[in-house]
Amino acid sequence: MQKITIRTRARQELVDITGEIEEVIRKTGFKNGLVNIFTPHTTAAVIVNENYDPSVARDILNTLEKIVPSSGTYTHLEGNAHAHIKSSIIGSSRLIPVQDGKLQLGTWQGVFFCEFDGPRTRQVWISFLKEE
Amino acid sequence: MQKITIRTRARQELVDITGEIEEVIRKTGFKNGLVNIFTPHTTAAVIVNENYDPSVARDILNTLEKIVPSSGTYTHLEGNAHAHIKSSIIGSSRLIPVQDGKLQLGTWQGVFFCEFDGPRTRQVWISFLKEE
Amino acid sequence: MQKITIRTRARQELVDITGEIEEVIRKTGFKNGLVNIFTPHTTAAVIVNENYDPSVARDILNTLEKIVPSSGTYTHLEGNAHAHIKSSIIGSSRLIPVQDGKLQLGTWQGVFFCEFDGPRTRQVWISFLKEE
Numbered sequence A, B, C: 001m002q003k004i005t006i007r008t009r010a011r012q013e014l015v016d017i018t019g020e021i022e023e024v025i026r027k028t029g030f031k032n033g034l035v036n037i038f039t040p041h042t043t044a045a046v047i048v049n050e051n052y053d054p055s056v057a058r059d060i061l062n063t064l065e066k067i068v069p070s071s072g073t074y075t076h077l078e079g080n081a082h083a084h085i086k087s088s089i090i091g092s093s094r095l096i097p098v099q100d101g102k103l104q105l106g107t108w109q110g111v112f113f114c115e116f117d118g119p120r121t122r123q124v125w126i127s128f129l130k131e132e
Helices: A019-029 A054-067 A081-090 B020-029 B054-067 B082-089 C020-028 C053-069 C081-090
Strands: A001-007 A013-016 A034-036 A044-050 A093-099 A109-115 A121-129 B002-009 B013-016 B034-037 B044-050 B092-101 B109-115 B121-129 C002-007 C013-018 C032-040 C044-050 C093-099 C109-115 C121-131
Touching: A001 A019, A001 B109, A013 A054, A019 A034, A019 A121, A034 B054, A034 C093, A044 A093, A044 B082, A044 B109, A054 B082, A054 C013, A081 A109, A081 B082, A081 C044, A081 C053, A081 C081, A093 B034, A093 B092, A093 C093, A109 A121, A109 C013, B002 B020, B002 C020, B013 B054, B020 B034, B020 B109, B020 B121, B044 B054, B044 B082, B044 B092, B054 B082, B054 C081, B082 C081, B092 C013, B092 C032, B092 C053, B092 C093, B109 B121, C002 C020, C013 C053, C020 C109, C020 C121, C044 C053, C044 C093, C053 C081, C081 C109, C109 C121
Parallel strands: none
Antiparallel strands: A001 A121, A013 A109, A034 A093, A034 A121, A044 A109, B002 B121, B013 B109, B034 B092, B034 B121, B044 B109, C002 C121, C013 C109, C032 C093, C032 C121, C044 C109
C-alpha cells in the first residue's frame, strides 16, 4: 500500500488526483490488476468523474451542498455533520482497473479527492490488487 | 479484463446486465474470487439492487431525478450536469463475490447499468480479482 | 468468503460491525490485502464513517430519510421503495485495506451495516483479496 498526502485549500473542494495516482503506479512498477483509492477520513470521499471541464466538479459540489446543506440542523455538534453525510453517500473509495501500468479510465474520467471539511492535510491510500 | 457493450434506449434508464455478466464469467471459466463491474463513462453508473419487480428500478430513477433534476440550473453547459452528479453519487463500479463460477448475489439482487444521459452505446468492463 | 449474521432492531438503523469484521479477520488468520464487506440485501447497505460520536450515524440516517422519505410516493407497492433507493445510493459494499491482520481504517472510521427496512436478520459477506 502506498500513501499520498493532499493539502486542500477550501472548506469544500474536489481535487483532481489522477496525476498523483498515475505517478505512484509508475514508481511502484505495478503493471496489471486494479488499484483501490481509499481515504481514511470521515469527512472526505473519492469520486471518479469528468476532470476536463471544471464546471462538472463545481456542479457536483454545489448539488451535494443543496442535498445536504452545511447550514442544516444536525445532532452532531462539531459543525461538520454535512461532511460526514456527504462522505457516506459518495463513499470512501473507488476501485479502478490498471493495464500495462496505466489507469484504465474512460476518455473523460479522472479521480477526485473530495474535501467536505477543509482546508486540511489529507491522506489517500492506494492498494494494488491482483487480477486472475 | 473483459468488455461488454450495451445499447441504451432512453435518456435515463436502468438496464439489467446480470445475465451478460454471468455469461462473461461462464465464458472465461473464472471460478472463485470477485468481479469488479466498472463503467468508463462519466454520465453512467452501476447499481446492485432488486431486478425482480421492475417498479424498483423505476423508483430509483425517479427519486434520483427528484434529488438531482435534469432541468435544474448547473454551470456545466452541455445539459447533462445532472447525469455527472448522479454518476458520482451512485459510483462507477460495484464489486461482487463469485463462487464456483456463479455471481454471489442475494435472492433479489441483480446488476444494473445506469444510463443517465442516453440513449448511447456504452461499455462495461469486468475485472476478475483473486481471493486469498 | 466468510459470512456473519446481524440482527437489526429498528426499522432503520446503522449497526457498528467493525468489531465483528476484526474478529473474522483474526479467526481466518488473514494478514495482508483487502476485505470486501458486502451485503446481499436490496434494502440494506454498508458505510465506512465515524463510529465514535453516535450522533453522526443518527444524522446520516435522518438526512437520508429527508432525501428519500419512507412516506414518499413510489410505484413499488411493498412500502419499502425508499429502502431500495437508499441501498442503491449508499452501495452494497465497501473495500478496506488490511495490514498485519488489522483493518486499516482512519482514526475515526468504523464500518456500519445500514438497515433501511428492519428489523430483520441480515447477512454480511466478507471476501479476502490478495494484494500485489
